[in-house]
Amino acid sequence: MKTKNAKNMYPIWFVLPSVIIFGIFFLWPILSSLYYSLTVWNFETAKFTGLGNYKLFFSEHAMSSSVIHTLIYAFGTSGLKVVLAFFIAVFLTGKIRTKDFIRSAVFFPNLVSMVAVGLTFSFMMHPTRGLLNTVITTLGGKPIDFLGDPKLALLSIILVDVWKGLSISVVIYIAGIQSIDKTYYEAAAIDGATGWQALKNITLPLLAPAQNSIIILSLIGGLRSFELIWTMTGGGPGFATDVLASVIYKQYAAGFYGLSTAGNVVMLVLISIIAFPLQHFLNKREEAIQG
Amino acid sequence: MKKQKRLTLIGDIVGVLVTAVLFLIPFYFMFVQSIKSKKEAARLSISWPTELHFENYPEVFKFNNYQLVRAFRNSAVLTLFTVLGLLFTAAMAAYVIQRRRDKLMTFIQSVIMLGLMIPAAILPTIHMLQSMHIYKSMFSMVMIEIALQTPFAIMLYKGFMASIPNELEEAARIDGCNRWGIFTKIIFPLLKPIQATLIILVGVQTFNDFTNPLYFLPGADNVTVQQTLYNYRSQVQSSYNLLFADIIIITIPMLILFLIFNKRIVAGMVAGAVKG
Numbered sequence: 129m130k131t132k133n134a135k136n137m138y139p140i141w142f143v144l145p146s147v148i149i150f151g152i153f154f155l156w157p158i159l160s161s162l163y164y165s166l167t168v169w170n171f172e173t174a175k176f177t178g179l180g181n182y183k184l185f186f187s188e189h190a191m192s193s194s195v196i197h198t199l200i201y202a203f204g205t206s207g208l209k210v211v212l213a214f215f216i217a218v219f220l221t222g223k224i225r226t227k228d229f230i231r232s233a234v235f236f237p238n239l240v241s242m243v244a245v246g247l248t249f250s251f252m253m254h255p256t257r258g259l260l261n262t263v264i265t266t267l268g269g270k271p272i273d274f275l276g277d278p279k280l281a282l283l284s285i286i287l288v289d290v291w292k293g294l295s296i297s298v299v300i301y302i303a304g305i306q307s308i309d310k311t312y313y314e315a316a317a318i319d320g321a322t323g324w325q326a327l328k329n330i331t332l333p334l335l336a337p338a339q340n341s342i343i344i345l346s347l348i349g350g351l352r353s354f355e356l357i358w359t360m361t362g363g364g365p366g367f368a369t370d371v372l373a374s375v376i377y378k379q380y381a382a383g384f385y386g387l388s389t390a391g392n393v394v395m396l397v398l399i400s401i402i403a404f405p406l407q408h409f410l411n412k413r414e415e416a417i418q419g
Numbered sequence: 420m421k422k423q424k425r426l427t428l429i430g431d432i433v434g435v436l437v438t439a440v441l442f443l444i445p446f447y448f449m450f451v452q453s454i455k456s457k458k459e460a461a462r463l464s465i466s467w468p469t470e471l472h473f474e475n476y477p478e479v480f481k482f483n484n485y486q487l488v489r490a491f492r493n494s495a496v497l498t499l500f501t502v503l504g505l506l507f508t509a510a511m512a513a514y515v516i517q518r519r520r521d522k523l524m525t526f527i528q529s530v531i532m533l534g535l536m537i538p539a540a541i542l543p544t545i546h547m548l549q550s551m552h553i554y555k556s557m558f559s560m561v562m563i564e565i566a567l568q569t570p571f572a573i574m575l576y577k578g579f580m581a582s583i584p585n586e587l588e589e590a591a592r593i594d595g596c597n598r599w600g601i602f603t604k605i606i607f608p609l610l611k612p613i614q615a616t617l618i619i620l621v622g623v624q625t626f627n628d629f630t631n632p633l634y635f636l637p638g639a640d641n642v643t644v645q646q647t648l649y650n651y652r653s654q655v656q657s658s659y660n661l662l663f664a665d666i667i668i669i670t671i672p673m674l675i676l677f678l679i680f681n682k683r684i685v686a687g688m689v690a691g692a693v694k695g
Contacts, residue, residue: 137518137588137592137598137601138514138515138518138519138598139515139598140515140519140523142511142512142514142515142602143511143512143515143516143524143527145507145508145511145512146508146509146511146512146531146569146573147512147527147531149508149562149565149566149569150531150534150566150569150570152547152562152566153544153559153562153563153565153566153567154534154539154563154566154567154569155530156543156547157539157540157541157543157544157546157547158537158539158540158543160540160543160546160547161540161542161543164542164543164546169542171545171546171549219430219434222427222430223423223427223430224427224430224431224434225427225431226431226434226435227434229435229438230434230435230438231685232677232681233438233439233442233443234438234442235677235681235684235685236442236446236674236677237442237445239623239627239670239673239674239676239677239684240627240670240673241626241627241629241645241648241669241670241673242627242629243629243645243648243649244449244645244648244666244669244670245445247648247652247662247666248445248448248449248663248666249445251448251452251463251659252445252448252463254463257462257463257464258463259444259448259463259464259465262464262465291441291442299685299689300689303689348535348536352538354630355629355630359629359648359649359652373538373630376541377633377634380541380542380634385542385546388541388542389540389541389542389543392538392540392541392542393540395538396537396538396540399536399537399538400536400537403536404536
């Protein structure tokens with residue numbers, strides 16, 4: 129009786145505004161994309177072609193290579209953030225007095241838009257006049273065509289992405305480190321553990337939850353990313369930095385709506401087959417580590 | 420002990436130097452570029468300008484028939500209504516989802532949480548907006564921003580809601596308060612701390628959004644601030660000074676926000692990331 133009363137206190141219709149907006153403007157388009165990706169589509173007519181769009185997508189190198197680039201980009205940015213942010217967070221939770229300044233400086237790029245960051249760095253990476261190459265040539269090196277060399281362009285954008293997004297990982301790690309019980313370290317010090325041993329055997333395992341959040345967040349972000357790549361290279365040179373999101377935009381701009389939607393579905397499938405099992409795996413690992 | 424102190428001092432110096440080089444120089448570069456003449460800015464050097472051109476700033480505002488003024492107005496409207504709409508709808512949903520915890524609510528929650536991972540289907544959305552005759556309207560843009568950020572907002576709210584005891588609601592009900600009154604007068608005001616976080620995070624996200632307005636809100640009258648940056652690149656190929664002045668103008672609201680709410684922004688990002 130009591131539970132029934134309790135339920136009556138929370139009217140179901142309270143969820144309706146969110147459910148309706150989410151259902152119409154997010155969920156329904158995703159469901160219908162499964163159908164439209166199988167058609168030749170111009171918004172007025174949709175002619176069913178079966179798997180034609182997908183076949184085209186994976187047979188054209190310009191498009192199929194975007195899957196590889198997306199994976200390189202996502203795992204590259206995610207991996208660098210997980211590792212670099214760990215050491216920065218350990219550094220900033222030490223006895224350093226200037227940590228507030230450093231943390232603020234590292235954090236601010238987060239609030240600057242991707243477009244602004246992308247444009248600024250594309251000028252700093254200019255092949256001849258850019259700041260980076262001025263430094264390199266002054267030191268006696270050969271200028272590097274950061275964004276014009278097909279072998280380097282994707283890596284250059286990955287580094288800018290890390291520069292901009294690193295701090296979220298850093299603050300998540302810092303929060304994790306600060307929640308670790310200090311007595312662990314005191315006990316380890318009494319037992320004669322070195323700083324490195326304490327880091328490896330106390331800090332790292334106890335940071336597993338924080339680390340899992342960072343991996344999942346940065347990986348999904350990487351698989352979806354568009355703005356930085358679009359403002360820095362537009363997918364070029366050639367197709368060297370085209371990722372799924374930029375292919376979706378290009379096919380849309382070219383009027384191939386069914387093909388673009390197929391790209392959208394490929395992205396959805398790719399994220400699903402990576403993110404869901406990974407999250408499952410990381411949660412298992414977290415339980416195993418923490419017993 | 421002395422050795423420890425010296426190590427810390429070295430750490431301080433190295434840390435500040437590396438941070439300054441990696442994180443402050445790009446912003447310094449943006450700023451000096453924005454106050455140079457067109458010719459000097461084209462050299463892309465980081466040196467201080469030979470003469471200061473602060474008139475770049477009013478010029479950016481006048482450019483392209485006051486495009487930037489329109490953009491600020493559009494971005495402000497979009498950000499304001501997205502934040503307000505999300506603040507209320509997500510609070511209502513999270514309240515009932517967290518309190519009821521029955522099968523239906525668990526199902527609704529797991530469907531909505533899919534939105535944290537899977538990407539939106541862009542062209543089917545445009546098609547749907549067209550058939551509803553609301554494509555290229557501020558209304559539809561606000562709805563899309565709300566829909567995309569609903570999972571995150573509900574997740575944050577729900578985590579916070581768990582810390583509010585339901586004895587409060589019981590007491591209010593005995594005093595004769597109805598269900599709507601309990602939510603609006605008792606629960607909603609208690610959510611203030613997490614709302615402050617949400618306002619900032621959703622505000623920054625929406626104001627800085629480039630992709631969604633690119634797809635769903637095209638047209639010169641609908642331009643948003645991030646679009647003005649992009650337009651510059653195609654319209655005034657060589658006026659880098661104006662481009663950077665635009666970057667600075669658009670970044671200043673974020674800088675002010677950061678200086679005031681630094682701690683809250685950081686705390687919010689951690690809460691949002693770890694709860695997931």
